[in-house]
Amino acid sequence: MTISNEKLLHNEIRELKAILERIEALLEERLIGIDEPLPDEVEAIEKYEADKKRGKVELVSLDDVLGKQDG
Numbered sequence: 001m002t003i004s005n006e007k008l009l010h011n012e013i014r015e016l017k018a019i020l021e022r023i024e025a026l027l028e029e030r031l032i033g034i035d036e037p038l039p040d041e042v043e044a045i046e047k048y049e050a051d052k053k054r055g056k057v058e059l060v061s062l063d064d065v066l067g068k069q070d071g
Contacts, residue, residue, distance in 0.1 A: 001009075037045070051057050 048057070
């Protein structure tokens, strides 16, 4: 293979890599999503944030919730 052919092949591979990276970014956007939350999700978030501001949210131990089991 001549040097000019190697350069052409290298450039083609580089272009393909760039195309694949763009496709990957698009897929991630679709799969991970940049969707807006649903109305009920927005309502739940707003309620949680309001309760948190009012001091109605309390952190509890998972062991307390599950009824700590001594093993």
